[in-house]
Amino acid sequence: MNGNLMGEYKKILEDNIQILGYEELRYSIFEGAENNRQEYQIRIEKIGDIFEVYMTADRAGVIGKYEFEDIFDAFHQFLSIMQDTILSNRKRVRDGKPAEYPSSLWDN
Template sequence: MNYDINEVKALLEDDIHLLGYETLRYSIFKGEENDREEYQVRMEKSEDSFEVYMTADRASVMGKYTFENPFDAMDQFLNIMQSRILTNRRRIRDGEPPEYSCPLWDK
């Protein structure tokens, strides 16, 4: 099924805004090699599927999920974002350095 990626992107960006996650590192439909950063959540369109993954140090790929439905991909994308917040808050609580500086855990 064909989905308008501009509509999918707008919906996902609205969810990110509503959740207050704008300061996290993320990329939506920019192309796998464009604007890559370390510890970034990414969503890309690939042929007939949607890929969601996170980059690690040196922007290497860490776990990749493939979905036929953009809404399942959006859920995974937001789940990863929440996981990064919790992980980094735990790291700071336990005296470890976070993945990067972000107001969501630099309190």
């Protein structure tokens, strides 16, 4: 898959993130598996013919890795993890527990 197409896919996903209001979340789109890593970050990477979607935990360790052949299945999983991140952190804050990191998406 050429770089132009990957750039278009990245734009589509970034547009969806903006529409949903998820820009504050920590995420990385096709940056390379070892680049721009942060704790509690949702990531999507292209590795060969596979799209990997996963989240990092504390110390940027990988948790819950999913693999897809179809980019749009990977997009769906990526956005679903974003929504789950917001919901789980809102529950943590509601229950008096610390959130993964500060964000207005759950600090209100």
